Amino acid sequence: MLPKFPKILVYGLLVGGSLALIPPVAFARMRATPSPNRPIHIFYDMDFQPKFKAQAPNPLFADGRAMRPIADGAVARGEAYADAHMDEGVVEGQWAVTLPAQMEMSTATLERGQQRFNIYCSACHGYAGFGDGAVNKRAMELVANAAGPVNGTQWVAAKSLHDETTRNQPMGQLFNTITHGIRNMAGYGAQIPTQDRWAIAAYVKALQLSQDAPSAK
Amino acid sequence: MSRFLFPRWSNALLPFVLVVGAIAPLYVTLLVAYGFSPKTLEGQYQPVQPVPFSHALHAGKLGMDCRYCHNTVENAAHAAVPPTQTCMNCHTQIHRESPNLAKVRDSYVTGMPIEWIKVHKVGDYAYFNHAAHVTRGVSCVECHGRVDQMEVVHRAQPLSMGWCLGCHRNPVDHVRPPEAVFELWKDTTTTWSKDERLGLINRFDIHPNEYCSTCHR
Numbered sequence: 001m002l003p004k005f006p007k008i009l010v011y012g013l014l015v016g017g018s019l020a021l022i023p024p025v026a027f028a029r030m031r032a033t034p035s036p037n038r039p040i041h042i043f044y045d046m047d048f049q050p051k052f053k054a055q056a057p058n059p060l061f062a063d064g065r066a067m068r069p070i071a072d073g074a075v076a077r078g079e080a081y082a083d084a085h086m087d088e089g090v091v092e093g094q095w096a097v098t099l100p101a102q103m104e105m106s107t108a109t110l111e112r113g114q115q116r117f118n119i120y121c122s123a124c125h126g127y128a129g130f131g132d133g134a135v136n137k138r139a140m141e142l143v144a145n146a147a148g149p150v151n152g153t154q155w156v157a158a159k160s161l162h163d164e165t166t167r168n169q170p171m172g173q174l175f176n177t178i179t180h181g182i183r184n185m186a187g188y189g190a191q192i193p194t195q196d197r198w199a200i201a202a203y204v205k206a207l208q209l210s211q212d213a214p215s216a217k
Numbered sequence: 218m219s220r221f222l223f224p225r226w227s228n229a230l231l232p233f234v235l236v237v238g239a240i241a242p243l244y245v246t247l248l249v250a251y252g253f254s255p256k257t258l259e260g261q262y263q264p265v266q267p268v269p270f271s272h273a274l275h276a277g278k279l280g281m282d283c284r285y286c287h288n289t290v291e292n293a294a295h296a297a298v299p300p301t302q303t304c305m306n307c308h309t310q311i312h313r314e315s316p317n318l319a320k321v322r323d324s325y326v327t328g329m330p331i332e333w334i335k336v337h338k339v340g341d342y343a344y345f346n347h348a349a350h351v352t353r354g355v356s357c358v359e360c361h362g363r364v365d366q367m368e369v370v371h372r373a374q375p376l377s378m379g380w381c382l383g384c385h386r387n388p389v390d391h392v393r394p395p396e397a398v399f400e401l402w403k404d405t406t407t408t409w410s411k412d413e414r415l416g417l418i419n420r421f422d423i424h425p426n427e428y429c430s431t432c433h434r
Contacts, residue, residue: 003226013233020244027252034263034371039338042253049341054295063329115396119282134279139311152314186306191288 079194086194089172089179089201096172099198113203116196120188121178121204129161129207156184161204162211174201255377263371264334268320276401277365283357283399294346298333301325336370337361343378343432351399353421354392358401359384365401381432385425392417 030038041047052058058066070076084090086100099105118127126132139155159166169177178197181187188197251257275281283290286303290296301324308318324331337360339345351357357364362373374380384391392414393405405414417423425431 003229005226005230009230023248023252027248027257030252031257031260034261034369036262036264038262038372039259042258045340046342047340051341053341054293055298057332064332065330069328119284123279123281123285135281135307135311138279139307142311151312151318153312154310184310186302186309188306190300191303191306 085172086198089175091172094172095170095176097170099171099202103195103198105202109199110203110206112196113199113201113206116192117200117203117207120192121200124158124185125161126158129204129211131158131160133158158185162208167208167212171198171201171205174204255375255380259372259377260375261371261373262336263369264336266334266369267332269317269369271368272364272370273366273368283364283401290347290351292348294344294348296347301331336372337376339376344434345432352395353423354395354398354417355384356391356393356398356401356403356405359391359405363401382427385427388423388425389414389418392421392423395421 052066054067056066057064061068063069075081081087082102083100085096086102089096091097099109103109121129122133123135124131124133126136136155136158139153140157142150142153143155161167175197177185178192178200179187179189192200275286276283286299287296288299301321304318304321305325308321312318320331323329360374360376361370364370389411390406393403393409394417397403397408409417
């Protein structure tokens with residue numbers, strides 16, 4: 001049989017014990033809840049060093065970029081102008097109908113083209129090139145909104161690559177369109193390397209053939 | 218002057234003192250280990266970005282490939298935040314008057330960068346290489362979580378050294394075929410059997426090491 005403890009001691013212990021539960025619960029909540037008030041650095045170690053990493057800010061420059069934009073006329077390594085075929089899709093003043101000599105028409109090239117097409121083009125043109133990509137569909141919905149186009153959206157349906165005009169375009173012209181864009185389509189010259197753009201153009205030709213195969217073949 | 222006498226209940230108090238005295242250091246130790254761990258202090262970081270870009274919409278609903286915007290990820294250590302031009306590939310037309318996109322349009326006109334806030338920052342002494350991981354079958358989802366379901370991106374993993382080593386010591390639970398690296402909705406351990414993943418480890422000669430200089434240079 002326990003002797004009678006003073007009330008203050010008993011309650012103090014109970015309250016103290018209950019309070020001791022608060023920190024673990026608070027930590028558990030922190031671990032489970034996204035918050036802008038993190039990360040919390042207790043020891044800085046060398047987490048923040050006086051150096052500039054990729055895409056970091058640098059207040060010394062007026063535009064705040066540590067990475068400097070390419071100066072006019074500068075050519076990056078590996079991006080020198082090769083020839084009219086490779087860089088412009090033109091052979092003797094006409095659109096090229098083949099891949100440039102530096103590349104080979106092979107399964108590997110077409111598979112690379114397919115992969116890149118699915119990344120960069122399928123959003124609007126759709127995986128099979130019928131102009132039925134998810135971005136295109138959403139844009140059409142935004143335009144067709146009952147109360148008027150949402151936020152002033154304007155959209156011309158993405159082109160089916162199997163249309164008569166597009167289907168008959170030479171590979172060099174497709175390459176040119178990918179590079180510089182056309183009408184409402186932006187150019188992808190800065191976003192996709194040259195050889196990948198050629199691979200995409202070759203794959204588009206293959207896609208077009210798949211929907212327009214001559215019956216004799 | 219009367220002498221102080223311990224009250225009778227103080228004898229019965231002794232065992233309680235011993236128990237509390239034994240638990241208290243344990244409590245403090247566990248609390249520090251739990252509460253000051255990177256998962257609590259650094260996980261779930263969710264800054265408010267200058268533009269309310271939704272990965273859930275773009276990468277999730279519209280199904281755009283991660284590489285459409287983060288197009289350096291396969292070739293460079295740094296997975297670039299895209300230039301404003303990439304946003305404007307579509308947003309010259311879609312939502313072109315949206316107030317949410319005001320900063321994007323300003324950036325497009327002035328050439329000044331949008332000041333996105335870095336969510337996944339490791340210490341400046343750690344050199345993570347994206348290309349080395351994604352080209353050998355470590356999916357984005359292993360470190361970044363289901364970004365395709367995040368309205369606002371937050372840190373899904375603590376990005377601590379212990380966490381990095383967890384995978385370097387047990388890569389088999391974190392590799393998948395390289396062609397599925399960007400398919401965030403596929404769960405690594407349930408989509409591919411352990412044998413398949415062991416096969417990948419052999420095929421790509423994946424032996425992540427634990428030398429200091431692997432990450433710290």
